[in-house]
Amino acid sequence: MRLSQSSSILLASVIISLGLYLGLRSSKTEVAPPPTTPAVEDPAPAPEEWPTQEQTAAEVTAVVTQAHPRWKAACWDTADPATRQPGRYISSLAFDASGKLTISGIGEIRDGSDPAIAQCLRMQVNTFTISPPGHPVAYEVPIRMP
């Protein structure tokens, strides 16, 4: 049987491809581990140990309440009595799965906040921790100054 030129090329291609496939398949290749993303320890507890949302919210409110005297001393007591205005603010707090504070901010309430006091509150360094919630959480806690 005579094969045409194009059929010969096709047959040769199939044989070469098959050979390459089988050869590669049988060889053991070292697979590089995936690029490591920066390791962040995640000591989150098992789901059955997670506190309820209500428990976490209560704990976040408690840490803000505990911080209030420190914030008042830093931002209200030192402010100019002639210009400071009593006000309301929103403490926005985000925690990671282990309960460590990752982001904090102070929001103002229109016609209800003193911008200078708010700016001072933003500069306060907080190192809050709560019981590990098992997943990231974010809460907003209303506060008043003084």
Next chain:
Amino acid sequence: MITFVTTSGFGGAVTNATAFIGPTVNVTLAVGQRAHMVSEKALGTTVAGGATGLNIYPCYQNTGGGAVITQGGGIFTVQMAQNQRMPIGINHVYSGLAAGTYSIGMCGSAPVPANWNNAEWGYVSALVF
């Protein structure tokens, strides 16, 4: 895992030194973590002849102290005519910072800050991931 916070308020005013000019948030970063920040604030002027020369950047400052550090090349010579007030925005992904806690937000400066006398509130949102 991503955590997030959004706040709003007046924040700092424009001065002739590079400083935060909107509300900021504090982010605590572990090694290798990054923070994405988006911030906008209304700025303007009522001065005849307007206000000029405002340079803005995304910035960070270690909450333990130190200088306000600008990021990237900035947005320069923002200007407005009299009786205008417009939102101005900036955003950034902070990466490669040493583990620690940082204030992040929009910062800026202008040679005649008194001309930027028609500011209003701003917003800042941050993600840590």
